[in-house]
Amino acid sequence: xxxxxxxxxxxxxxxxxxxxxxxxxxxxxxxxxxxxxxxxxxxxxxxxxxxxxxxxxxxxxxxxxxxxxxxxxxxxxxxxxxxxxxxxxxxxxxxxxxxxxxxxxxxxxxxxxxxxxxxxxxxxxxxxxxxxxxxxxxxxxxxxxxxxxxxxxxxxxxxxxxxxxxxxxxxxxxxxxxxxxxxxxxxxxxxxxxxxxxxxxxx
Amino acid sequence: xxxxxxxxxxxxxxxxxxxxxxxxxxxxxxxxxxxxxxxxxxxxxxxxxxxxxxxxxxxxxxxxxxxxxxxxxxxxxxxxxxxxxxxxxxxxxxxxxxxxxxxxxxxxxxxxxxxxxxxxxxxxxxxxxxxxxxxxxxxxxxxxxxxxxxxxxxxxxxxxxxxxxxxxxxxxxxxxxxxxxxxxxxxxxxxxxxxxxxxxxxxxxxxxxxxxxxxxxxxxxxxxxxxxxxxxxxxxxxxxxxxxxxxxxxxxxxxxxxxxxxxxxxxxxxxxxxxxxxxxxxxxxxxxxxxxxxxxxxxxxxxxxxxxxxxxxxxxxxxxxxxxxxxxxxxxxxxxxxxxxxxxxxxxxxxxxxxxxxxxxxxxxxxxxxxxxxxxxxxxxxxxxxxxxxxxxxxxxxxxxxxxxxxxxxxxxxxxxxxxxxxxxxxxxxxxxxxxxxxxxxxxxxxxxxxxxxxxxxxxxxxxxxxxxxxxxxxxxxxxxxxxxxxxxxxxxxxxxxxxxxxxxxxxxxxxxxxxxxxxxxxxxxxxxxxxxxxxxxxxxxxxxxxxxxxxxxxxxxxxxxxxxxxxxxxxxxxxxxxxxxxxxxxxxxxxxxxxxxxxxxxxxxxxxxxxxxxxxxxxxxxxxxxxxxxxxxxxxxxxxxxxxxxxxxxxxxxxxxxxxxxxxxxxxxxxxxxxxxxxxxxxxxxxxxxxxxxxxxxxxxxxxxxxxxxxxxxxxxxxxxxxxxxxxxxxxxxxxxxxxxxxxxxxxxxxxxxxxxxxxxxxxxx
Numbered sequence: 011x012x013x014x015x016x017x018x019x020x021x022x023x024x025x026x027x028x029x030x031x032x033x034x035x036x037x038x039x040x041x042x043x044x045x046x047x048x049x050x051x052x053x054x055x056x057x058x059x060x061x062x063x064x065x066x067x068x069x070x071x072x073x074x075x076x077x078x079x080x081x082x083x084x085x086x087x088x089x090x091x092x093x094x095x096x097x098x099x100x101x102x103x104x105x106x107x108x109x110x111x112x113x114x115x116x117x118x119x120x121x122x123x124x125x126x127x128x129x130x131x132x133x134x135x136x137x138x139x140x141x142x143x144x145x146x147x148x149x150x151x152x153x154x155x156x157x158x159x160x161x162x163x164x165x166x167x168x169x170x171x172x173x174x175x176x177x178x179x180x181x182x183x184x185x186x187x188x189x190x191x192x193x194x195x196x197x198x199x200x201x202x203x204x205x206x207x208x209x210x211x212x213x
Numbered sequence: 214x215x216x217x218x219x220x221x222x223x224x225x226x227x228x229x230x231x232x233x234x235x236x237x238x239x240x241x242x243x244x245x246x247x248x249x250x251x252x253x254x255x256x257x258x259x260x261x262x263x264x265x266x267x268x269x270x271x272x273x274x275x276x277x278x279x280x281x282x283x284x285x286x287x288x289x290x291x292x293x294x295x296x297x298x299x300x301x302x303x304x305x306x307x308x309x310x311x312x313x314x315x316x317x318x319x320x321x322x323x324x325x326x327x328x329x330x331x332x333x334x335x336x337x338x339x340x341x342x343x344x345x346x347x348x349x350x351x352x353x354x355x356x357x358x359x360x361x362x363x364x365x366x367x368x369x370x371x372x373x374x375x376x377x378x379x380x381x382x383x384x385x386x387x388x389x390x391x392x393x394x395x396x397x398x399x400x401x402x403x404x405x406x407x408x409x410x411x412x413x414x415x416x417x418x419x420x421x422x423x424x425x426x427x428x429x430x431x432x433x434x435x436x437x438x439x440x441x442x443x444x445x446x447x448x449x450x451x452x453x454x455x456x457x458x459x460x461x462x463x464x465x466x467x468x469x470x471x472x473x474x475x476x477x478x479x480x481x482x483x484x485x486x487x488x489x490x491x492x493x494x495x496x497x498x499x500x501x502x503x504x505x506x507x508x509x510x511x512x513x514x515x516x517x518x519x520x521x522x523x524x525x526x527x528x529x530x531x532x533x534x535x536x537x538x539x540x541x542x543x544x545x546x547x548x549x550x551x552x553x554x555x556x557x558x559x560x561x562x563x564x565x566x567x568x569x570x571x572x573x574x575x576x577x578x579x580x581x582x583x584x585x586x587x588x589x590x591x592x593x594x595x596x597x598x599x600x601x602x603x604x605x606x607x608x609x610x611x612x613x614x615x616x617x618x619x620x621x622x623x624x625x626x627x628x629x630x631x632x633x634x635x636x637x638x639x640x641x642x643x644x645x646x647x648x649x650x651x652x653x654x655x656x657x658x659x660x661x662x663x664x665x666x667x668x669x670x671x672x673x674x675x676x677x678x679x680x681x682x683x684x685x686x687x688x689x690x691x692x693x694x695x696x697x698x699x700x701x702x703x704x705x706x707x708x709x710x711x712x713x714x715x716x717x718x719x720x721x722x723x724x725x726x727x728x729x730x731x732x733x734x735x736x737x738x739x740x741x742x743x744x745x746x747x748x749x750x751x752x753x754x755x756x757x758x759x760x761x762x763x764x765x766x767x768x769x770x771x772x773x774x775x776x777x778x779x780x781x782x783x784x785x786x787x788x789x790x791x792x793x794x795x796x797x798x799x800x801x802x803x804x805x806x807x808x809x810x811x812x813x814x815x816x817x818x819x820x821x822x823x824x825x826x827x828x829x830x831x832x833x834x835x836x837x838x839x840x841x842x843x844x845x846x847x848x849x850x851x852x853x854x855x856x857x858x859x860x861x862x863x864x865x866x867x868x869x870x871x872x873x874x875x876x877x878x879x880x881x882x883x884x885x886x887x888x889x890x891x892x893x894x895x896x897x898x899x900x901x902x903x904x905x906x907x908x909x910x911x912x913x914x915x916x917x918x919x920x921x922x923x924x925x926x927x928x929x930x931x932x933x934x935x936x937x938x939x940x941x942x943x944x945x946x947x948x949x950x951x952x953x954x955x956x957x958x959x960x961x962x963x964x965x966x967x968x969x970x971x972x973x974x975x976x977x978x979x980x
Contacts, residue, residue: 062659064666072666095652098609141665160662183252186306187647191640193580193607 065162392427
């Protein structure tokens with residue numbers, strides 16, 4: 011046998027390649043079975059980037075279904091609460107082009123507010139709230155637990171007396187932050203005059 | 214001589230300190246209005262504990278700390294709380310925040326103070342509590358609540374206590390003047406801190422070498438104590454906490470760590486004086502030294518100013534000239550911020566008001582392109598790469614920024630100062646830090662929302678499943694009832710199991726399952742079972758009879774009980790016998806299919822067939838008998854319900870009344886039938902109540918047809934009268950109970966009365 015292989019190097023090469031192929035193939039096959047991942051890891055990663063408002067503005071019933079749809083190849087620009095930041099993060103993760111948001115505008119972070127004296131206690135908003143942020147009982151006034159509200163506005167539609175408002179979150183001293191300066195050096199030297207009012211008038 | 218270490222980078226901006234040092238500390242006096250913002254410190258805003266219109270005394274707590282990292286607020290002079298509202302506060306945003314506004318009365322009346330004679334006798338916790346209650350927050354500029362900073366964990370050994378008298382920022386001289394004039398108070402405060410912290414190695418006061426007078430005063434006051442005044446070369450920003458620690462000890466605070474991690478606690482000298490006054494005299498923090506300076510001030514100097522004093526009041530004392538001032542800065546030129554309004558108050562962190570002229574502090578020229586000169590990196594005291602971070606900040610690459618240790622940036626502004634292209638680098642870092650923090654908060658919030666959403670989904674699913682299970686259980690129970698209706702024990706068990714109780718529900722479910730199998734028993738088995746039941750019932754009855762007789766003979770006390778038992782046995786025996794007979798009949802007439810429903814149908818059919826053989830009279834008699842039975846039963850139930858005051862009493866009453874009506878009708882029919890004995894249309898009668906009713910109506914019509922028109926009219930009149938009467942009584946009842954049917958009833962009555970009048974007229978005309 012050894013003699014045959016030494017005499018015919020071509021056969022020896024073929025045989026060794028075949029043996030190697032078999033060995034690694036079986037190794038890969040074993041690994042595929044042994045280390046099989048449960049669920050869809052990409053959908054999980056996408057879901058971690060979504061804002062979890064559960065608002066359904068993307069057309070899917072919640073963030074998880076949209077994450078699964080993105081993992082299947084749906085567009086990444088359907089999330090108004092996430093806005094540009096989420097689109098960029100998703101584009102980074104999936105290595106695709108960042109698209110402009112597929113909505114009129116980014117939704118402002120807001121919180122639902124029930125005008126309590128108008129509430130008739132129908133419980134429709136309670137059933138609509140995806141995060142159980144509305145408390146109340148039938149024929150009793152309801153109210154929104156502001157700290158739990160995601161601002162998805164799903165409760166606004168079902169209200170028969172239109173007593174729910176979406177109030178944009180106010181800027182307070184606690185959540186205020188510095189603005190990123192506008193890079194001025196992108197202007198050419200002659201336009202960079204700080205005394206710009208004259209130029210505006212001339213224009 | 215102590216070894217002095219150096220920090221990386223740093224800049225040397227013009228100091229401009231002499232202007233405000235020409236005079237000593239002057240009191241700013243009592244302004245007509247004091248504005249106390251609830252948030253003058255880092256952490257949660259304090260909660261107001263006074264009401265509008267309330268008179269408050271100097272030093273009275275007007276807002277209490279809320280949460281661990283928070284500090285209370287005290288009234289800095291006596292007066293009346295005029296309002297608690299949102300006002301502009303000294304903050305770079307120029308936003309409004311809640312403030313307590315006090316109209317001062319000029320009496321400056323102190324609240325009763327609680328001084329400590331000997332603080333060394335106090336527990337550490339007690340001392341910290343006093344510092345916290347005095348509302349002391351870091352007076353160097355950051356405003357971190359001092360009590361929180363001083364409450365080090367027991368397992369952390371602090372070897373060095375550092376007092377920060379560096380005051381490295383240009384223009385500001387508040388700490389310098391404090392050292393010159395109140396060195397003894399500083400040293401007294403340091404001693405309290407020494408007692409509190411118990412530094413194992415050393416206590417240092419770090420001062421830059423540009424304050425020789427202050428250093429001399431401090432050294433004189435510290436004579437004979439173990440407090441060492443350390444002097445080092447002037448450089449901006451050596452007054453940063455971490456920088457000072459590095460200069461004095463050579464140790465670097467780890468990234469993201471605290472000074473306590475390397476055994477150091479650091480306090481500003483202004484804070485030290487405040488602690489001294491709070492402990493020794495019981496005075497809360499109600500005033501501070503503030504520098505008023507800048508070329509737009511004709512009389513720059515240092516003022517001891519009550520917290521809450523409006524900035525414009527203080528500026529007037531400094532000879533402020535509005536028309537010359539290009540922008541009003543709170544804090545120093547490096548780290549301060551521009552005030553938009555001069556109505557804002559002086560707060561715990563206000564160390565300086567800077568009113569520069571255009572020439573003195575010109576607005577920053579427009580930024581130019583970064584030329585990558587690297588001067589920012591050379592100036593950075595924390596050895597960061599400002600230029601690199603600038604690009605990342607512009608590209609919003611936050612991950613990269615964090616990798617480049619953005620959060621170690623102390624925002625000192627040295628990089629912006631050094632930049633030849635005038636790029637506002639610090640602004641980029643501040644904005645990026647805020648954005649990263651916001652994203653982190655949003656991440657936490659979204660995780661929370663997700664958890665709640667998932668919890669809701671699970672809850673909804675569980676509720677659905679429970680509903681489905683209940684529905685199934687009901688279905689099974691109904692099936693079982695139909696199938697095992699003849700099994701009294703099972704029925705009783707099923708009845709006893711209320712569906713609400715989960716354990717009982719489970720039993721019920723199991724029973725239902727079993728009963729689901731039960732119909733599979735064959736006819737023979739069933740027959741045998743029934744026969745056995747009859748036998749046992751008979752046996753029991755016999756024994757009961759025997760016992761009863763015995764008891765009667767002996768006149769035993771349990772005679773009553775035995776009698777009822779005997780009766781029950783008799784009943785049971787009769788029932789069992791009946792069941793057996795029925796079953797035998799059914800199995801002979803229609804072979805059972807095993808299906809309970811089919812069984813029931815078969816039984817019903819058999820019963821009908823049997824009924825069909827009977828004459829209408831017999832049937833009527835039977836009906837009357839059964840109705841009488843039902844009526845007596847329901848009367849009994851009604852009595853019971855009434856006794857127990859049950860809600861069902863009303864319903865039962867109604868049903869009893871109905872039954873009585875039915876019984877009357879049936880009796881009448883029976884009477885008719887027995888009278889005529891005529892097998893007229895009734896021969897075709899079935900048990901169908903609808904058909905019966907139709908028949909009755911037909912009979913009535915026939916009878917009516919035989920009547921003369923006069924009689925007819927009379928009868929109609931009578932019936933109408935009866936109806937009117939009935940409606941009236943009903944209406945009266947409804948009115949009494951205030952039911953909402955009153956209106957409807959009134960309408961009906963009116964209509965009926967109209968009809969009656971018409972009928973009467975007709976009858977009158979015809980008659």
